[in-house]
Amino acid sequence: MIDLVARRPRPQISWPAVLRFLLVERTALLVILLGGLIAFYASTAQDFFTFSNLAGSTAFGVEVGILALAELIVIVTGRGAIDLSVGSTVSLASVFFGELVTKFGLSLWPAIILTLLFGFGLGSINGFFVAVAGLPALIVTLATLFAFSSVALVITNTIPISDVPPRLYDLALYWHQIPRQTLLVYLPVIALIYVLLRFTVYGRHLYGLGTNALAARFAATPVVLARFGAFAISGFLCGVVAIVTSARFASARPDAGVGLELQAITIAVLGGVAITGGVGAVPPVVLATLLITLNNNGMNLSNIDQIWQQAALGGILIGSALLNAFALRRYRLS
Amino acid sequence: MATPNRTHALPGAFADLLPPRFGLREVLDAREASIVAVLVVMATALSIAYPQFRTLDNVNNILLAVAQVAIVGVGMTMVIITGGIDVSVGSALSVCAVVVGMRLQDGAGVLEAIVVAIAVGTAIGLVNGLLIGLGRVHSIIITFGMLNILRVVSFKLTGGKWLSGVPNTVNYFGSGTLLKLPFAWWIAMAMAAVAWYYMRRRPTGRHLYALGGNPETARLAGVGVLKRTIFVYTITGTLVGVASLVFVGGAGSVIQTAQVGIGFELDVIAAVVIGGTSILGGKGSVIGTLLGAILVGTIRNALVVVNVNSLYSNLILGCLILLTVALDLLRRRGRLA
Numbered sequence: 001m002i003d004l005v006a007r008r009p010r011p012q013i014s015w016p017a018v019l020r021f022l023l024v025e026r027t028a029l030l031v032i033l034l035g036g037l038i039a040f041y042a043s044t045a046q047d048f049f050t051f052s053n054l055a056g057s058t059a060f061g062v063e064v065g066i067l068a069l070a071e072l073i074v075i076v077t078g079r080g081a082i083d084l085s086v087g088s089t090v091s092l093a094s095v096f097f098g099e100l101v102t103k104f105g106l107s108l109w110p111a112i113i114l115t116l117l118f119g120f121g122l123g124s125i126n127g128f129f130v131a132v133a134g135l136p137a138l139i140v141t142l143a144t145l146f147a148f149s150s151v152a153l154v155i156t157n158t159i160p161i162s163d164v165p166p167r168l169y170d171l172a173l174y175w176h177q178i179p180r181q182t183l184l185v186y187l188p189v190i191a192l193i194y195v196l197l198r199f200t201v202y203g204r205h206l207y208g209l210g211t212n213a214l215a216a217r218f219a220a221t222p223v224v225l226a227r228f229g230a231f232a233i234s235g236f237l238c239g240v241v242a243i244v245t246s247a248r249f250a251s252a253r254p255d256a257g258v259g260l261e262l263q264a265i266t267i268a269v270l271g272g273v274a275i276t277g278g279v280g281a282v283p284p285v286v287l288a289t290l291l292i293t294l295n296n297n298g299m300n301l302s303n304i305d306q307i308w309q310q311a312a313l314g315g316i317l318i319g320s321a322l323l324n325a326f327a328l329r330r331y332r333l334s
Numbered sequence: 335m336a337t338p339n340r341t342h343a344l345p346g347a348f349a350d351l352l353p354p355r356f357g358l359r360e361v362l363d364a365r366e367a368s369i370v371a372v373l374v375v376m377a378t379a380l381s382i383a384y385p386q387f388r389t390l391d392n393v394n395n396i397l398l399a400v401a402q403v404a405i406v407g408v409g410m411t412m413v414i415i416t417g418g419i420d421v422s423v424g425s426a427l428s429v430c431a432v433v434v435g436m437r438l439q440d441g442a443g444v445l446e447a448i449v450v451a452i453a454v455g456t457a458i459g460l461v462n463g464l465l466i467g468l469g470r471v472h473s474i475i476i477t478f479g480m481l482n483i484l485r486v487v488s489f490k491l492t493g494g495k496w497l498s499g500v501p502n503t504v505n506y507f508g509s510g511t512l513l514k515l516p517f518a519w520w521i522a523m524a525m526a527a528v529a530w531y532y533m534r535r536r537p538t539g540r541h542l543y544a545l546g547g548n549p550e551t552a553r554l555a556g557v558g559v560l561k562r563t564i565f566v567y568t569i570t571g572t573l574v575g576v577a578s579l580v581f582v583g584g585a586g587s588v589i590q591t592a593q594v595g596i597g598f599e600l601d602v603i604a605a606v607v608i609g610g611t612s613i614l615g616g617k618g619s620v621i622g623t624l625l626g627a628i629l630v631g632t633i634r635n636a637l638v639v640v641n642v643n644s645l646y647s648n649l650i651l652g653c654l655i656l657l658t659v660a661l662d663l664l665r666r667r668g669r670l671a
Contacts (some may be wrong), residue, residue, distance in 0.1 A: 308486065
């Protein structure tokens with residue numbers, strides 16, 4: 001029975017190997033999940049599997065998708081770094097933008113640029129407390145989460161600013177059924193962040209920092225500056241989202257970002273970003289964004305009560321965090 | 335030979351693990367003293383400027399408003415001392431309150447309400463504890479997920495509607511007074527006393543500090559890390575159940591499902607952090623948390639008395655958290671240097 005004849009070397013496909021591949025290669029797992037999801041909704045929900053629906057639904061993923069990339073940049077720096085304040089930063093930046101174009105009568109482009117800088121500034125506040133003062137990111141961004149949203153509500157007295165210039169709505173129009181904000185904002189942001197994290201010295205510093213901050217310091221990484229920058233970039237991206245969301249709602253709302261932090265963090269964690277730092281990449285995070293967005297779209301088309309989307313998000317967050325922790329322990333990635 | 339003094343038998347690094355002594359220096363150094371000082375200054379200034387602030391009614395208003403924060407804060411103190419955090423307490427409170435409210439509508443008695451509240455709260459806490467302990471995932475992620483799931487649960491339990499016509503069976507928890515103080519505040523103090531004894535004098539209570547100081551060292555030193563982790567989240571859930579009785583008792587006949595416990599976690603975490611518990615774990619006390627809760631309540635109350643836009647209160651609370659955490663870290667650094 002025992003086959004002693006020289007065996008042809010075959011690629012070994014065993015269950016443990018498949019499991020390992022799926023757990024280690026988050027992109028592969030997400031592609032399979034995404035395929036399954038699309039197949040499921042295509043067969044159950046009417047009008048789901050059409051080009052106009054699939055392309056159109058990406059409009060709803062732009063905001064959370066960009067914020068998920070912001071979380072990626074922050075979380076990857078490690079030491080429990082997380083940005084809980086992204087939602088409030090979006091709200092406050094939206095209000096700032098709205099005030100600029102209405103009360104101060106600025107024209108569109110200067111207002112946009114100032115809003116981006118304003119977002120950068122808000123992120124810098126987090127960055128200062130976390131990187132320079134050395135406070136835990138969790139508590140700093142929890143405090144600014146409440147502080148920023150409070151300021152946004154006070155400035156507007158909870159009333160949305162709706163007389164923004166109509167030219168802004170152009171951003172929310174379609175090009176061949178593809179939403180413009182996907183083409184003009186989301187794709188360029190993806191490309192920029194990908195290059196930043198993958199091909200620039202600064203990007204590699206962030207990973208080094210997240211893997212081992214002490215080793216990074218001995219390797220002459222400007223630790224404080226790198227960590228500060230991660231939060232500042234996160235704030236800048238919040239400014240971008242503030243513009244996009246103001247265009248989509250045709251008004252600057254003081255509650256524009258409420259709950260976005262949950263979606264952003266969920267997507268980042270689903271995209272394989274390890275909360276312990278040092279692990280994470282742009283492509284799986286983008287796939288995770290697509291997964292969440294299409295799932296929400298599918299649930300809408302299947303007439304499932306919207307409230308379930310919140311439960312699904314919570315469940316996906318916990319599930320994928322457990323998966324990440326398991327994969328990290330089992331295969332000692334980092 | 336005299337028995338060696340335990341406090342001095344160990345190198346300084348382990349001093350935090352031992353019950354503290356009560357010398358003058360410790361009292362002056364303790365966070366509790368600075369909170370009391372801030373409270374006294376604030377209360378004096380407000381009482382002089384606004385006579386309505388110093389009435390017994392208003393003091394009881396403050397204590398009543400923060401009783402829920404104080405009760406849950408006792409559990410949150412334990413969680414944060416072990417190096418974790420629980421941001422799901424607001425949603426858990428709404429689930430407990432809704433379940434209790436529905437049972438009361440069906441004619442449940444006081445005893446059943448208490449049992450139901452504690453059972454639901456404990457079950458939620460146990461789920462948190464098991465996921466965090468067994469899954470070994472950072473608590474912020476798990477409890478953040480639970481925050482949202484529980485919010486949906488409480489929404490679905492009532493179909494998104496308000497509960498109305500809730501009988502006043504448990505009102506004593508919310509508005510009753512005992513020896514001129516709110517009954518709810520007596521509950522908070524009793525819980526804090528038990529927790530204080532447990533964390534100061536029981537070996538497993540000391541383990542919580544060891545766990546927060548350095549989990550790996552604690553494990554090697556024989557601390558039941560998994561058991562302690564599950565325990566702190568479960569007990570926090572139980573206390574949320576108790577707090578939900580106070581909430582339902584104070585809410586009157588209508589429970590606005592979607593509003594219950596929104597932002598509650600910030601108040602609780604603020605009370606704990608302001609009370610001197612280090613967010614990094616390993617250091618803190620429930621007495622500080624009680625005082626922190628009173629300070630949070632006093633500030634919120636003062637904003638109403640002084641007639642400041644209530645939208646500002648979260649801004650002020652956020653800044654206060656940042657300030658206290660910054661001071662705490664500065665002090666730590668000063669000691670290390």
